[in-house]
Amino acid sequence: MKKNICMSLIFILSLLLSACSLKQDVANLYKQEIPLESEIIIPESISVNKNETIKVILTQNGKKVEGADFVHFEIGKQDGSVKFNMEQAEEEGNGRYSLSKNFDSEGLYYIKVHASNAGSIIMPQKQFVIGELSEGEIKFLQKGLPKQQESHQKHH
Amino acid sequence: MKEVNVKATNQNQKQTNSSLYRTIWRWHLYAGIILAPFLFILAVTGSIYLFKPQIEQVIYQDYYEVTPQGEKIAASAQIEHVKNLYPDAIIKKYRPGENTMRSSEVSIASNNESLTVFIDPYTGESIGELNNDDKIMNKIEEIHGELMAGTLGDRIVELAACWAIVLIVTGLYLWFPKKKQGLSGLLYPRLNKGKKILRRDLHAVPAFWVTAGMLFLILTGLPWSGFWGSNFQSIATNSGAGYPPSIWSGDAPTSKIKTKDIAEVPWAAENLDVPLSKIQGYISLSIDDVILIANREGLHPSYTVSIPQDTDGVYTLSAYPPKAQDEVTMHIDQYSGAVLADYRYENYGLIGKMVAWGITLHTGTQFGFINQLVSLLVCLGIILVTVSGFYLWWKRKPEKGMGAPKAPSIKNVKFSLFLLIGLGILFPLVGLSLIVVWLIDWLIIQRIAVVKNFLNA
Numbered sequence: 001m002k003k004n005i006c007m008s009l010i011f012i013l014s015l016l017l018s019a020c021s022l023k024q025d026v027a028n029l030y031k032q033e034i035p036l037e038s039e040i041i042i043p044e045s046i047s048v049n050k051n052e053t054i055k056v057i058l059t060q061n062g063k064k065v066e067g068a069d070f071v072h073f074e075i076g077k078q079d080g081s082v083k084f085n086m087e088q089a090e091e092e093g094n095g096r097y098s099l100s101k102n103f104d105s106e107g108l109y110y111i112k113v114h115a116s117n118a119g120s121i122i123m124p125q126k127q128f129v130i131g132e133l134s135e136g137e138i139k140f141l142q143k144g145l146p147k148q149q150e151s152h153q154k155h156h
Numbered sequence: 157m158k159e160v161n162v163k164a165t166n167q168n169q170k171q172t173n174s175s176l177y178r179t180i181w182r183w184h185l186y187a188g189i190i191l192a193p194f195l196f197i198l199a200v201t202g203s204i205y206l207f208k209p210q211i212e213q214v215i216y217q218d219y220y221e222v223t224p225q226g227e228k229i230a231a232s233a234q235i236e237h238v239k240n241l242y243p244d245a246i247i248k249k250y251r252p253g254e255n256t257m258r259s260s261e262v263s264i265a266s267n268n269e270s271l272t273v274f275i276d277p278y279t280g281e282s283i284g285e286l287n288n289d290d291k292i293m294n295k296i297e298e299i300h301g302e303l304m305a306g307t308l309g310d311r312i313v314e315l316a317a318c319w320a321i322v323l324i325v326t327g328l329y330l331w332f333p334k335k336k337q338g339l340s341g342l343l344y345p346r347l348n349k350g351k352k353i354l355r356r357d358l359h360a361v362p363a364f365w366v367t368a369g370m371l372f373l374i375l376t377g378l379p380w381s382g383f384w385g386s387n388f389q390s391i392a393t394n395s396g397a398g399y400p401p402s403i404w405s406g407d408a409p410t411s412k413i414k415t416k417d418i419a420e421v422p423w424a425a426e427n428l429d430v431p432l433s434k435i436q437g438y439i440s441l442s443i444d445d446v447i448l449i450a451n452r453e454g455l456h457p458s459y460t461v462s463i464p465q466d467t468d469g470v471y472t473l474s475a476y477p478p479k480a481q482d483e484v485t486m487h488i489d490q491y492s493g494a495v496l497a498d499y500r501y502e503n504y505g506l507i508g509k510m511v512a513w514g515i516t517l518h519t520g521t522q523f524g525f526i527n528q529l530v531s532l533l534v535c536l537g538i539i540l541v542t543v544s545g546f547y548l549w550w551k552r553k554p555e556k557g558m559g560a561p562k563a564p565s566i567k568n569v570k571f572s573l574f575l576l577i578g579l580g581i582l583f584p585l586v587g588l589s590l591i592v593v594w595l596i597d598w599l600i601i602q603r604i605a606v607v608k609n610f611l612n613a
Contacts (some may be wrong), residue, residue, distance in 0.1 A: 022390055022406040029396035031503040035494035037412065042436070110439070121452070123445060124492040127419045128436045141421060141435065 034061045036068075036120040040113055046130045048103050055098040056089065056113045060120065064095030069116040071097040078108045078127065078140055086114070106131025108140065177330075178561040179572055184326040185549065185560050187319055192542045194303075194316035199538040201300040202373070206520040206528045206535070208293045209478075215292070219274040219284055224256040228277040231260070231443045237280050238262045238273050245271075247463050250443060252277075252450075254457040259283055261460075307382060311585060314381040317374045318583040324367055325575075331360050355551055359544040362537055369534030376514030384583060389511075397505035399512075402472075402497065403485045409496040410468040411489045413438060418467055418491075438491045440464070446471045449493055456482045464490045478521035480512040560612045 041055040054073065058065035071091070076083035082105065089097035103109070112125040133141075204211075213220065235247055242264055249263035259274045270288040275281070288294060295304075302309030333342060340346045342364070345357035379385045389405050392398025402408040419437035420430050446461055450473055459475035471488040480501055487497040504512060516522035520531045553559030580587025601613050 022401055023394050026394055026401050026406060027409070027497070030400035030505075031497075031499065033495050033497055035412075035489065035492070035496055037494070038492060040438075108435075120494055121449075122489075122492040122494045123441065125439055125441070126437060127439050129432045133432070 034118065034120060036060050036065065036115060036117050036122045038113060038115060038122060038124050040111060040124060040126045042111070042126065042128045046103060046128070048106060048130060051100045051102050053098050053100045054111060055092075055096055056115070057095050058097065058115055058117065059095055060117055065117050066093070066095065067091070068097070069118075070114070072114040073099045074112040074114065075101060076110060077105075078110055079134075079136055082107075082109075089113075103130055106133075108133055108137040176571065179563070180326045180329050182560050182563055183572070184323060184330055185558070187323050187326070188545050189549065189558075191316055191319055191323060192546050194312070195320060195538055196542045197303070198300060198313065198316065199535045199542070201296050203532055203535040203539075205293065205296050205300055206531050208296075208519075209521070212293055216286070219286065220259055221257055222259045222276045222278060222283070225278045228260075229280040231447050234260060234275045234277060234280055235262055235443060237275065237282065238264065241273070241282060242266050242271075246465070248465075249460050249462050251460040252447060252457075301380075302382075310382040314378070314384055315585045315589055317378055317381065318384070318579075318586045319589070320370065320374055321583075322579065322586070324371055327360075327363055328367065331364055355544070355548050359541060359548045362544070363541045366534055366537030366541060369530070370538055373518060373531070373534060376511075376518040379511045379514060383585060392505065392507040392511075395505070395507075397507045399504055399508040400485075400497070400499045402487065403499060403508075408470050408472055408487045411464070411470050411491055411496075413468065413489075413491050415467055440490045441471070441488075441493050445493060446473070446488060449488060449495070450486075453486065453495065453498065455484050455486065459484065470496060478516065478524070480509070480516045480522060483512060557610050557612055563613050 037059045039057045039059075041057065043052050043054075046052045054075075056071065056073075058068055058071070068091075071089040072086050073089050074084075074086045084101070087099055089099045091097050097115075108127065108129055110125050110127050112123055114123050115121070231250055231252065235250060238247065239245070245264040245266035247262060247264055248270075249261075251261040251263075253260045260277045262273045262275060264271050264273060271285050272288060273285045274283040276283055298304050301313060303312060305312070331342070341353070341357050341361070343361065345361045346353050379388055386405065389398060393401055393405060398404075417437050419439045420434040443461065443463070450459060450461070455473055456475040456477045458477050459473050462472040462474070464470055469490060471490055473484070473486040473488065475482065475484050477483065483501050485497070485499045486495060488494070489496055501509065501512060513522065517527065518531075520528040549559065576590055577587075580590050597613065601607050601611060607613075
């Protein structure tokens with residue numbers, strides 16, 4: 001009798017202590033998305049008044065995306081003083097889509113790629129610099145400071 | 157009083173002499189006396205919490221209601237305004253508001269406090285702030301869920317809920333007619349058979365009527381308890397039949413990006429202290445883009461956006477509307493805007509769906525006012541039964557002693573022993589409490605004559 005109680009005591013305690021945790025790949029058991037992935041390639045240095053080519057490589061489910069539903073490039077200056085029209089990128093094959101652009105002023109730019117394929121829509125954006133930044137653009141960069149990082153900075 | 161008790165006992169022995177009946181009566185009495193206060197508290201707070209939507213609509217009306225005028229201001233501008241008002245705050249969540257008359261909400265963490273700032277989306281101005289700790293309904297929920305005592309309280313509530321199942325099972329056994337007696341005293345109380353009978357019927361009859369509702373509230377409440385619930389949810393999710401991960405337990409997916417590819421932000425105020433090359437890189441989506449994605453994907457309009465707090469975090473859009481079928485949890489890559497996971501009610505496993513329905517039925521939102529009314533009746537019934545049960549014992553008990561029937565040796569009632577061990581395994585907290593009870597019995601009650609006599613052990 002006592003032995004039985006001891007046994008059940010050990011059993012219950014071990015149950016109590018071994019709280020269940022989730023399996024690593026448990027998400028595979030449920031509905032899964034196949035998100036489009038992108039890599040935006042901007043030339044190392046961009047000069048003004050020269051044709052520069054900006055590329056994006058699209059992959060989905062580990063494969064390069066051929067014939068995406070759409071790939072549009074939206075380019076402009078972060079301070080809003082320059083904004084190009086949204087343009088369709090040209091498919092180069094092997095998942096690459098590109099667009100040539102002539103920039104006529106220095107400053108802080110962004111490119112936002114709007115792309116869609118097989119049900120996944122993405123809009124990644126990358127920031128890049130041509131030449132030097134103006135005073136206002138530096139201010140803009142500093143304003144975008146995430147708050148939690150700012151408070152960290154104060155402690156150091 | 158003692159005479160009454162003796163009579164009652166004699167009468168009872170005529171009814172059934174089995175030691176099983178006495179054992180079950182004994183368990184029901186002790187469990188009932190210990191549990192009555194907890195069940196009472198749960199039923200009272202539950203009755204109030206049921207009407208949370210109506211109550212909050214009244215007390216926070218000034219925060220909630222706005223007058224539509226023109227277009228709504230961009231979410232990013234609303235958040236910017238909050239940042240200006242609370243420069244040291246961390247922005248946690250944004251809730252756009254489910255209709256044109258509803259203010260938007262920005263949840264922030266400021267000086268270790270969680271605040272909700274209400275914004276008029278048409279003017280962009282702050283309407284006011286609420287400290288989440290000050291919300292009366294949060295307090296009620298805290299009492300209901302953990303007796304305002306944190307994890308310990310949570311475990312106590314869970315234990316009370318599990319033990320309430322023991323009360324229901326033993327209670328039903330005691331209620332079940334031993335001989336043909338018609339429906340009086342079973343389905344309706346015997347009003348003209350004297351006070352003793354009436355007292356018994358005022359406990360047993362309503363108890364029978366609320367049994368199903370009470371059991372339902374216990375079973376639907378348990379999956380969100382801290383210990384049994386968490387484990388239950390993990391097992392269900394692991395089996396593929398529960399909630400998908402990240403809704404109840406488990407982590408959200410992460411934004412797929414290498415840290416070196418993210419644009420850095422310069423620190424210093426005057427000059428640029430970061431090389432230009434580091435400023436180049438991917439930048440997070442603005443909240444306005446996230447709202448666009450939400451509109452595109454068709455979420456229930458009551459959704460909330462959780463803002464990523466780390467470089468690999470995601471925007472999480474979630475909505476828990478009144479009806480379980482409208483629930484949604486969606487994770488969005490903060491850099492690409494890709495939908496990384498989109499879990500709707502249809503994507504829950506069978507157990508997940510049942511738990512989701514259980515939650516909305518338990519809180520009374522699934523079927524609106526009728527749901528609230530039925531749940532309220534069950535709560536009022538539980539209150540009546542706890543009070544009448546306590547009163548019944550108080551009137552019956554002898555001056556000295558608890559008035560419990562004599563405890564037979566546990567060896568003679570194998571059936572209930574197995575029942576208890578079974579319950580102890582299914583609900584480990586019950587098992588643990590049984591061990592504690594057994595230890596107290598073995599170490600104290602059986603060794604001290606006064607206590608032993610008092611408890612009739």
